[in-house]
Amino acid sequence: MECAVEARGLVKVYPGGVRAVDGVSFCIRRGEIFSLLGPNGAGKTTTVKMLATLLRPTSGDAYIMGRSVVRERGEVRRLIGLAPQDLTSDDEMSGWDNVYIQARLYGYPPGEARERARWALEYMGLLDVAGRKAATYSGGMRRRLEIAMSIVHRPSVLFLDEPTLGLDVQSRRHLWGLIRSLRREGVTILLTTHYMEEAEALSDRVAIIDHGRIIAEGAPAELVARLGGDRVHIVMGSPGEAERLAGELAARGWRARAAGREVVVTVENAAEALPRLAPLVRGAREIRVSRPNLEEVFLELTGRSLREGEEALDSFRYRVLARRIRR
Amino acid sequence: MLDETLVLTWREVRKWLGRRGVLVSSLVTPLVWIALFGKSFNLQALLQPPPGSLPPGSEQLVRAMQEALRRRILELFGTTDYFTFMASGMLVVFSVFQGMFSGVSVIFDKRLGYMERLLSTPTPRPAIFLSRVLATLFRVTVLDTLLLAAALAMGMHLREGVTPIDLLAAWAYVLLLAAALSAGYATLSFYAEHQEVLFAASNLINLPLMFSSNALFPLKQMPDWLQAIAKANPVTHAASLVRHHLIGAPIDNYTLSLAYLTALTAALLLAGLYLSIRWMENR
Ligand SMILES: Nc1ncnc2c1ncn2[C@@H]1O[C@H](COP(=O)(O)OP(=O)(O)O)[C@@H](O)[C@H]1O
Ligand SMILES: [Mg+2]
Numbered sequence: 001m002e003c004a005v006e007a008r009g010l011v012k013v014y015p016g017g018v019r020a021v022d023g024v025s026f027c028i029r030r031g032e033i034f035s036l037l038g039p040n041g042a043g044k045t046t047t048v049k050m051l052a053t054l055l056r057p058t059s060g061d062a063y064i065m066g067r068s069v070v071r072e073r074g075e076v077r078r079l080i081g082l083a084p085q086d087l088t089s090d091d092e093m094s095g096w097d098n099v100y101i102q103a104r105l106y107g108y109p110p111g112e113a114r115e116r117a118r119w120a121l122e123y124m125g126l127l128d129v130a131g132r133k134a135a136t137y138s139g140g141m142r143r144r145l146e147i148a149m150s151i152v153h154r155p156s157v158l159f160l161d162e163p164t165l166g167l168d169v170q171s172r173r174h175l176w177g178l179i180r181s182l183r184r185e186g187v188t189i190l191l192t193t194h195y196m197e198e199a200e201a202l203s204d205r206v207a208i209i210d211h212g213r214i215i216a217e218g219a220p221a222e223l224v225a226r227l228g229g230d231r232v233h234i235v236m237g238s239p240g241e242a243e244r245l246a247g248e249l250a251a252r253g254w255r256a257r258a259a260g261r262e263v264v265v266t267v268e269n270a271a272e273a274l275p276r277l278a279p280l281v282r283g284a285r286e287i288r289v290s291r292p293n294l295e296e297v298f299l300e301l302t303g304r305s306l307r308e309g310e311e312a313l314d315s316f317r318y319r320v321l322a323r324r325i326r327r
Numbered sequence: 328m329l330d331e332t333l334v335l336t337w338r339e340v341r342k343w344l345g346r347r348g349v350l351v352s353s354l355v356t357p358l359v360w361i362a363l364f365g366k367s368f369n370l371q372a373l374l375q376p377p378p379g380s381l382p383p384g385s386e387q388l389v390r391a392m393q394e395a396l397r398r399r400i401l402e403l404f405g406t407t408d409y410f411t412f413m414a415s416g417m418l419v420v421f422s423v424f425q426g427m428f429s430g431v432s433v434i435f436d437k438r439l440g441y442m443e444r445l446l447s448t449p450t451p452r453p454a455i456f457l458s459r460v461l462a463t464l465f466r467v468t469v470l471d472t473l474l475l476a477a478a479l480a481m482g483m484h485l486r487e488g489v490t491p492i493d494l495l496a497a498w499a500y501v502l503l504l505a506a507a508l509s510a511g512y513a514t515l516s517f518y519a520e521h522q523e524v525l526f527a528a529s530n531l532i533n534l535p536l537m538f539s540s541n542a543l544f545p546l547k548q549m550p551d552w553l554q555a556i557a558k559a560n561p562v563t564h565a566a567s568l569v570r571h572h573l574i575g576a577p578i579d580n581y582t583l584s585l586a587y588l589t590a591l592t593a594a595l596l597l598a599g600l601y602l603s604i605r606w607m608e609n610r
Binding site for chain 2: 049052053054055056073074077078080081082084085086087088089090092093097101102104105106107149150
């Protein structure tokens, strides 16, 4: 099997001793969307920066279409496109100038660069507003401009670091559509996100990353299936009652645990289990069935929620982001 | 590499010109300085004895004294008009002050993430450094030309028989000094995290550079220790060269000044290239 991106034991220790990435390996197949899903500070950005030749790995190596990010940096840079986590376009310049400059930096002479810029802006639905300063763009348009700047040279591999950070649901879905369409063009995409729905909606495969290590990897459905089917949530009157019920069910061989006033029972298939389960439960206020998602996979693996530490962004960058997204 | 350097320079220039009122706000300070400072010190007036204060029959002696004083002033300032002296010095000082903006651009690109985008492209690394220096040279050329035009309108005198070659030479020396400073500030900015470091450095460097040079006052009337410092100060050499060409002031050693300035600029550019590339490729 051929990997478009192959990471082999990537480690990054920042000066000062933070071990941000701690032995990460994976293989992204050609033409797939691969997501790194993890909470803030998990090491997603650091991983992407090593793959994009911005940081030298402390140890390990990675290969982009077979080229080493340590030893063949120039070749790698020609193969990749990067949309960094921050909004990097110049808001003092027009969308057109931003994309055109990018095309020139990839070595296109002026005429071709104009064609490339026109194509990228059109692809991202920004041609109509290309003459306007980026400062006047909405948050969704700014994010699309970021991607337009990164695809102007038709990269084989595209890195999207939190491409929908700070966007409302509608703009996010619009962007998802564009990302899928890029994959149909044959671009291999590595996406990082801490939005579980995003990883689930877009990726062919997901690697869940926490504290610089990959703790699970596979197709979203596969990961969820590993959790073992459905969840029955039984809401009781009090935490005490929930504890007691969980104990009784566990004694009868059910996979049950109490969480506050709720008892969560893991079953293969809720439709089959409910008729057997219901007679054992007395005093329930509410019974719900849920299909687990990646959020729960993460919770199960780490005992923490994906959204913890949401405020960990550098405060300056956060303010800039907030200011730029506001419109 | 030249192509990418010019594209990135164009980016800086384009942003600069796109800022409304940028010319006015850049020129206000130096204009106010030459107007207030340059016009307030009237050398000619020193030569005029107060009316009625001379004993009869002393005209001859007075005229001789006046002539001696005039020659002394000419020897010190290279002109008898302080405004002309000061304005030509400010052209040089102004290029020193502009150097910092190369650093500002580096810091903001780093903080806003543009630097990362840039570094992920195959752009030759020297272009990333050199474009900052070139952009400052462009700004200095525009601003100094406007400043010179304003100074001429306010009564600055160019030397008799000044040629276009003189103007080109003067601009070349202004730019040589500007390149040295902008290379220094750009380099510092790759390693500095915050713009405050840059502002602190420029406060520490710019004003002392100006006052320990012959930009505002001639060397020869300074105490010896200050003269020694001033002679090592690149601003002195640039100002001497510029004055030589623009207002015809005598210069001690043309070749030495030129060599000193060229060597310093080359050293700072080379060090800047080396250090900035090291920062870009070894993180
Ligand atoms: N330049 C840096 N110097 C030191 N530590 C850093 C630096 N950048 C990130 N870190 C730390 O490395 C860890 C991983 O960060 P990052 O890769 O940005 O995570 P993510 O993108 O998943 O939010 C965090 O603990 C973060 O604080
Ligand atoms: Mg990140």
